[in-house]
Structure formats: structure tokens, C-alpha cells
């Protein structure tokens with residue numbers, strides 16, 4: 001199991017929005033759901049190539065900016081075509097003003 005990595009300040013991800021970060025060679029998207037929950041997933045759509053952090057977060061789902069597939073950011077589940085493969089989700093926690101993510105080791 002790898003260590004927790006600081007990815008952003010809480011204030012960097014506005015409520016209802018998302019932010020793309022790099023951890024090593026991995027693109028990770030951080031989401032801030034209305035109400036204050038944070039989630040982290042792979043940032044690359046499983047359909048073709050697009051950054052999910054360029055998409056739209058609504059009702060707990062991120063919509064891909066390229067062909068509008070939707071993924072549940074809490075579970076990674078692909079919710080609508082054209083994507084049929086889920087995205088990976090990662091552990092995320094807040095510590096003070098910081099957000100930390102743990103990738104599988």
C-alpha cells in the first residue's frame with residue numbers, strides 16, 4: 001500500500017467542481033460534491049481519451065466533455081453510454097486544509 005500524497009488545498013476545488021492533478025504518471029480527478037464530500041477517480045475517460053476534470057459534475061456524476069458518458073464519482077461506475085468500463089476510484093481524505101489521495105501500491 002502506498003502512502004497518502006498531498007494533491008491540493010481544499011480551497012483549490014470549489015464546491016460542485018473538480019480539479020485534475022498528477023500523481024507520478026497518473027492523472028487523477030478530485031471532486032468536491034455539494035455538501036462538502038470529496039472524491040477521487042482516474043481522470044481519463046475509459047471510452048476514448050478525454051480528461052474528466054474538463055467535464056461537468058452534476059448529481060454526483062461527472063460527464064465526459066467529449067461524448068458525454070457519465071460516471072458516478074463515488075463508485076467509478078459507468079452510468080451511461082458510450083462508456084461501458086468503470087473508472088478507478090481512490091481513497092481521499094482531508095487533513096486540515098489539505099487533500100490527500102492514496103493510490104494502490
Ligand code: FES
Pocket residue numbers: 045046047048049050064065066067068069082083
Ligand atoms: S471519451 Fe469520454 S465519452 Fe468518449
